[in-house]
Amino acid sequence: MSSLPVREAARAVVLDTDLRVLLLRYAENGGFWATPGGSLESGEGYPAAVLRELREEVGAEKVDLGEQIAERVQEHPVAGQQVRQIERYFLVRASADGIDPSKATQPDTVRSSRWWTLTELRSTTETVYPLGLAELLADIRAHGAPCPPVILH
Template identity: 60%
Template sequence: MTTSTPPVRDAARAVVLDEDQRVLLLRYDEGGGFWATPGGALEEGEDYATATLRELREELGIDETAIELGMQLAERSKNHLVGGREVRQVERYFLARVSPGDVSPERATQPDNIREYRWWTRDELRSTAETVYPQGLADLIAAVAEGPTPNRPIILSG
């Protein structure tokens, strides 16, 4: 019996923090509903940082000049379905700092089935019964808030 390896889908994601160290998450209905960081697949010829900025503009209407894009914080690999097809998604998570007033969903050009967005505190992340991706996000935010930030990207699970 042979098993095929799913194709790799490179994706850029943003850990979007405001001045109070709250993180911006997006709600989706599929799979029973979950919250996740903004982001998506790289387009041909695009690097991860450029994709991160584009995704924030497309999904949340944030003007790229309002984003302070920082270092890559983490990486995660996971098999899941995209458009009914299994892929091995390799995600790189970048720190992005924005003001809540710069988030403008009415200007989003590709809201991608986003049901709502919400700013979360670390305490809310740690106490919620809702599904949040990636797992360990509260600890990652704590590392940024309390410093020093990791010298190299943290490998996340789930």
């Protein structure tokens, strides 16, 4: 068992009507693309954290929050401190015009946002987290949301 501090995080797999996924470009750890999200605040549940993070990072107000579809445990640095992060991923449906990064209240280290197609995800050479996101999206397209949530690495 890891002795690292535990950080609980909620993340959103945001799909638009064309089944593109919203990813954010974060500046930390050498730069990478990832789903929107972040750590839970004291006393906050995962669903509430997802909605708060979407408002803070991409200015989203009107989204359809679905069920938890995945989970991941990862050890990595956050703000210079190594942590054991437990992430729960929730399926979120939103229209592309319902996302307005100019209304983000706390963009933190987010440098840009972009809607990705499944083909673009599968062919990119850029770093995208979580690993296995393209396969998860392909599964959602083919079979709907997984139940129980899948474990990502």
